[in-house]
Amino acid sequence: MEKHTLEEQKASIAAVINLTREDADISIRKLAKMTGFSPTQISRVLNGTNYTIDTLLKTLNSLGLGLEITILQTTEKDNGTY
Numbered sequence: 001m002e003k004h005t006l007e008e009q010k011a012s013i014a015a016v017i018n019l020t021r022e023d024a025d026i027s028i029r030k031l032a033k034m035t036g037f038s039p040t041q042i043s044r045v046l047n048g049t050n051y052t053i054d055t056l057l058k059t060l061n062s063l064g065l066g067l068e069i070t071i072l073q074t075t076e077k078d079n080g081t082y
Helices: 006-023 028-035 039-047 053-062
Strands: none
Touching (some): 006 039, 006 053, 028 039, 028 053, 039 053
């Protein structure tokens, strides 16, 4: 599996969140109320800039989304060597 930059990964996450939010006709203000965050915090997630994992996870959960982690490459530790 190919590696992506942090910016590319955040942009992909933001795109999914934005599409889900728009499909459900949920405004930024409404999503902020759903999560208990400020509209500014929600905008950061939607723009892929400067947010915490807690903010991301709560935003995803509020939209019925989740996060899946994929191992991109094995490390020497995974191969039993150091």
